Amino acid sequence: MSRVNELLHQWLLKSASNQGLTWLEQKQAQIASGAAERVFFTAFSAVPRYLGKENLQLTFEDLEAAQALLPGWFPGHWSVDRASRTLLLLALPHDEPEEYVRSLDKIFTTADMEELVVLYQSLPLLPYPELHRQRATEGIRSNMTSVFQAIALRNPYPANYLDNNAWNQMVLKALFVGSPLHLIWGLDGRTNPELARMLTDYAHERWAAKRPVTPELWRPVGRFADTAIIADLEKVLANGSIAEQEAAALACAQSPLPEAQALLSRYPDLRSSIQRGDLSWSSLSRDRLSVCK
Template sequence: MHIFLGLAPRRLGKADLVLTDEDLAEADAAHPGWSPAGWSIDGAARVLALLSCAKNRPFAERFKDLRRTADMAELIALYRGLPLYPEPETLHFEVGEGLRSNIKAVFEAISHQNPYPRDHFDEHRWNHMILKALFVGSRLSPIIGLKERANPELARILVDFAQERWAAGRPLADEHWISVGPFRNDPAIKATLETAIAEGKLTEEALQ
């Protein structure tokens, strides 16, 4: 398996997958929220190989073994495949290792266009992922479930972060408020939001 992961780009190339609307619809039907859009041929082959290899070991052990020796491109492929793997509940530790990565592309392989966090993270890990996205300058809107997994604690975290940005004279994109809007009347943040709107730092539309 290690040899295949290394040879995949040389034998198959690194071109992007060419997908039709029907392909994307079938992917979403197979697992709601999953899309291989943006995947490369070699990355897709790596995921397929992992899914097809001999099942004489627990899946989490095989995944861990591959992750420990993977290069960046291999890590990205392995983590993009999370929605498709069996026994997803056994992968929490390995996913945590990916979230701690200092490589933004690896972090985004888990956090962007990937329904695994939406489906399997508890509230603490979900909120931690959103906070890390802010600190590494990663966009929030590609995170699947951003509105569905909104929670009061996350709304407060995002408002605190916004106050720090405003104090530094830095603006915020509207996507920052997707997880805040449902809790705009929370007593812990309501006054701050109303003041920000009155001062022109925030719009009503961003909270809708």
């Protein structure tokens, strides 16, 4: 936590006013010394007024430092007010786990949408992350897209702490609300057979309704492709858009089944692109798919 505090302070020095930082440091000290709850709540709400909402001016080195400290932490889209509110959260006394979680519960209960975004983005940085699983699951269920994306995208907490059921529901919901799967940290490492089944069922529902299926749907599927899934991939390769064909080819390449490799061999250009490294999930996301800002 001390290193997280240090990094956030360094970043704010480049983006916030001296007056705002002085106010923030005073509030941090008061909160850390056990000030009344109202001091925290008043300060947490007032942060944008004192420090503004400009984006943090982060360099490539800053982002590397974040990754080195906590793999999957990507504050490249954080603003001054979000970083400042995170520092206030980190200042909360946390010697007693149960009392600390009770304090967080009160904050979550009273938070507005912008504050909830900060709370969910901060989960992997807070003390006792293993105690926040229920809160993360509630964020996944939120009907506010910005709150859902705060926990689901560019956030290492779900991959590190959620069980498969919550994880699978999060990935499926990301598809349902149109969030890009490539921004889910740890997606490839958390693929599982149940998720593959859920995603292909979802694809069938979309097809039946004459609705498009994002190419990213096939990313968590290839490793667990069975005969039925290979038939789906064959359909996509035969009739899909360029991006869909590339995704289906990548899914085939990930499958250990001979049937999948035989299917891929019918598309030698795609197979060669994969073998050369010209076609990958990263390149597909970069070149073919829109990126969430």
